[in-house]
Amino acid sequence: MSTGYMLAALIGVPLFGALALTAIPSRYRDVVRVFSAAIGFSLFGLALYIFFAYQVANGDAYQFELRWDWIENVGFLGDQGITLHLGVDGIGAPMVLLNGIVGFAGVLVSWKIDYRNKDFFILFFVLLSGVFGVFTSLDLFFWFFFYELAVLPMYLLIGVWGTSSVFPTFVRTKEYSALKLVMYLVAGSVPIFIGIFAVFVEADIGTFDLPALYQVEFSENFQKAFFPLFLVGCGVLAGLWPFHTWSPDGHVAAPTAVSMVHAGVLMKLGAFGIIRLGMQLLPEGAEFWMPALMVLGTTNVIYGAISATAQSDFKYMVGYSSVSHMGYVLMGLATMNPIGVNGAVLQMFSHGIMTGLMFAMVGAIYDQAHTREMTAFGGLVKNMPRFAAYFAIAGLCSLGLPGLSGFIAEFNVFVGTFRTYPVFGALGILGAAITAVYILRMLAVAFFGPFNERWKDLKEMTRWEQAGGALLIAFILLMGVFPSLFVDHISETVLQIPGVS
């Protein structure tokens, strides 16, 4: 049981780290940086430990379990009414690792932030803490608590440290984007909130403990009526079409590290929620509604990819490609067969690392060039060879090159989809083809081709950015070369999800 404290530490270290940061005077910027890097590194270490110490096939549904009583036997709450019940399963463990990696890389690339950097790191750690909390909570109340906690700092993170986008005919201000993102995400939590109330009343066992609620047999009509609330509510955060429009705007306006964590990890909370609250809690409802999710997910893939093709701004392109790639996750979940759901979780991890890398690279070039217009560049490989290589790896992973993580994930999704909905499988592959178009075009225009003399003063990325990027690339390769490391964790848990066969 004592290993459960590792999970509590995942949530507590960033929260108490943020509290400790408030005590450091803000003029000591380097102290703030070193301290933050130490927190980021310890989170990365903890996440690595949890992923590798997770024992596959030991029979327990959840490992590293921890239970702290919070409120019980008061009002409508019975025994173990609300407990801080933590634990990871085979899906939670890779997600924890993902957040550890991207969070640490995010701290590294934020090294150069100078304006109020203490406040930035405080809010950033609150964000990380919320994300870890969602991946590890086994209590419906705390799950939602951390879900909202992850949204809480977003407005200020984007509004204060973000950038506005200037288009020829209009300006999309950072305040607008920040507000849009926050309002969308909190609006998404409205149906989840209502769903939680309904589930608690219907179950009538006086506890918010998820494993206990999983044992309750909800009537079929109830499941069909309330599953869509969880689906749409979590879907908003997962970028589900047509509720995805916050994602490109919000991710473009956000500062680099926040885009990385938000697109890389936070969007996965939505997909994770569809599994935890939707499929595991209301399996019959899931079975009934999954065809609809398949249609929407495929729309995500195609629509996101076409929109990305139309962008000439690096960051908007990456933003729309996230919408497209999250579509594969939704498609994989909608198949309700082991290989498809496996693929979905693999894609969650793979896309998280890959999109984190892309946003890190976009941030690196923007901070020097102060433009993200890809057609303005050309032949960048000449004076920024490492930068070009990193970006190319991210791009190739995105389009599913074998040997990189994206291939493994998308391959699983496609196989799963062909088994259940062949037509949508074909459409998914079409989406991958469109991805290849915009990625390769972007690489050709900005990195290769004739060298643009205007950018001869651009220097290679800072060493902190290189370190963060290298970390992400290591895991892209790890997953591409040893997929079994991840598949073993995931598949065991996927088979235990009711209705997946």
Next chain:
Amino acid sequence: MNLNLDYSLLTPEFCLAFLAALVPALDLFVPRVRKEWLPYIAAAGLLGILGLSLGWMNKESDFAGLLHFDNFTTFFRVFFIAITATVCIASDQFVRERLRHPGEYYGLLILSTIGAIYMAAARELLTAYISLELLSFSLYVLVSYAKFDARSNEGGLKYILLGAFSSALFLYGMSLIYGTTGSTFYDEIAASLSDGTADFDLALLMGLVLVVTGLGFKVAAVPFHMWTPDAYEGAPLPITAYLSVASKAAGFALLLRLFAGAFVPVLEDWQWMIAGISAATMILGNLVALQQHNIKRLLAYSSIGQVGFMLMGIAALSDEAASALILHLTGYVVTNLAVFICIIQWYNLTGKEEIGDFRGMAERTPFLAVALAGAFFSLAGMPLFAGFLTKFILFQAAAEQDFLWLAAIAVVMSLVSLYYYLMVIKQMYIVEPEEPGRLHVPAVVNAVVFALTVGIFYLGIFPRHLFELVDNVTGFLFLS
């Protein structure tokens, strides 16, 4: 009838009345230099009486059947005295710089506290009415206390006219209830309603409607909320704070006692009425708040929205809902006090109260800005802060009583409220200040704000103790 006329039960209120007389007397008879000590003398006296009131903890007794002294009363005694003490300290600089006659100001505040306490303690209609009037009359004067400010006079006039009107409705409703049930004592009304000696006829329904209307005016429920924005805007800022916390809390304490003690046997007959008012209140309050430019009007409408949430606890009246309501009320009061003290201090420093005037607050008074932003997030129901938990519990308690639809509206309206709080936070954090430079905030204000912020976090992270306390407290409501 054997009446218990043990006057010692009323000791804390005798002390309060004495203090209310002492403070203006000090103002009159001691030299001018001592005036800045008045709020602290008042606060110290109040805290002393607060300590004294704790002596009634876990004791149960009643005074002539009119006032009931149990943990519910003790809780609200301590609660209201603490609120008044906080408001006294928060008033210090504002009153010194902008108002005349500080002695009477603090005296009236303390007097109103007695009314608030007896509203929570009363178990008889006329006693409840007189307590309500004691609170209201003190507030009528205080709202128009800025004598040379036309807005203050206008707000006060509106408040007194509509207040008098609503009192009349309340009284008329009482007379109808007395007519149908034959008593003004809560327990006798309940007995008469449950054994069917009182026919549930039109007169009783009419009486209930009028009582709800009269009390609806006092707590500012829609459609009886018209006076609120004007009174909030016109009143001196600390009085706005007091109106938004103490007078609301007292109204809900009275509602809880009355409905749980007297009208619970005919629950089905008034539940729909309160549920409808609750839905209308939260929708209108939150939507109209979106349009405001003045921070006081914004908070007036946001507090109307909050009243809508709290009315859910009355509509879904049960043990669980009552304790959830008091839990939410406590969280709301702590949070709103923090909001108002930050705003009072900002007003003291800049003399401005438009939302746009909060620009760059994060640069000029960083600590107040953090506290204010945190309190706003708490009001919007974000986690780590009190608001998330208290709303969650309150909405869930309503859902438990088949009011899932009401809970759903409440959640949507919480979302709306987040928008207008973010608009203020945007001014504070994102927009550049008008002029640079830190402003000096008195240490005592920082200390009070710090304490309230700690309270907000404490309720949000370790709510167990308060939840168990209020659960115990509401256990005394449903005796009949």
